Amino acid sequence: MKLEEHFEPFPELATKRATLRPIEYSDLNDIASYCTVPEVSRYTVWDVHKSIEDTKAFIDFVINRYATQKVGPWGIELKESGRIIGSCSFVSWDNNNRRAELGYVLSNQYWNQGIMTEVIRRIIEFGFKDLELIRIEARCLPSNLGSSKVMEKTGMKYEGILRRHIWAKNEFQDLAMYSIIRDDFESGFRDSPDI
Template sequence: MRRIEDHFEPFPVLETDRVILRPITYSDLDDVSSYCTVPEVSQYTVWDVHKSIEDTKAFIDFVMNRYESQKVGPWGIEYKETRRIIGSCSFVSWDNKNRKAELGYVLSNRYWNQGIMTEVIKRILEFGFRKLELVRIEARCLPDNLGSSKVMEKTGMKYEGLLRNLIWAKNDFQDLRMYSIVRADFESEFGEGPGIR
């Protein structure tokens, strides 16, 4: 069975009705900075708000290094209507032996409450279960991040419990809510037919 990393060389470009999921490039610097510098966007992330364009460039340097090293890197979320990057989504960790991975994502606040991230996550779940042959996909969020919890629930993920003092972030130990979806759940909800939209 192929490793998850093997499916990212070349990097897979995915599509939904409203967005294209593709590699981030240096030409996206201003787009990425436009939401990473917004305190409301980083409020519920484990990373701090970007204070300058240099912070965003350092992030893109990290991303480009992952691409060039044939490692799993994030998808930039390109909004078809404007052809601008409005967020990102990635497998932030994975386990080849146990066929599972964890998703992480962020979206510009200008595009909140429009169903875009739900659309994105459904497409990546499809890729994960059907292409990567994963058995389980997880996602976690801070307890107060109600928007992210709703996205997970709308994509068929089930709440599994509160992981207490799981990580050190924002100068404190943070609890995280754990959600997951397994392949059987996904196939039950979306079937085994052609790609979902």
């Protein structure tokens, strides 16, 4: 079964503190509250949103993906407040080799609280149990120590530097590659108390 078929309908997931659900137009102000912060977009491939129109264009793009049965991001809704505080998605995948890559962003107001680690662990579990993936990977700029820490805490292993791998922010940049494979997951990851 192709990964895309598992997103019809779009799956909602839950962790102890968050609900992972489709993004809606009603989330506009929540998403703008962090996408307009330069510190948040510092390590992303997208530029800081300069206006509410930039954020609306992002939501238009996401909702179009849902409507055309393409994989789109989960909005990370904090259970305590009901607000969207970030997003996470499979940004690419290879059905033949049962491999997918994760991407994510979180409001700087919630950094260093373990929320993204909790979310990524849940999505990794979904990837191996429901999507039957063999490998899940994620990449970040080598200077993005916060993202590296999330990957390590979710059981991913550092594999090395992909030199001049991506054109972003007007330059070619290196990326640090991390991955977790099914063997890692089956050796004890699934019983994490964070999920």
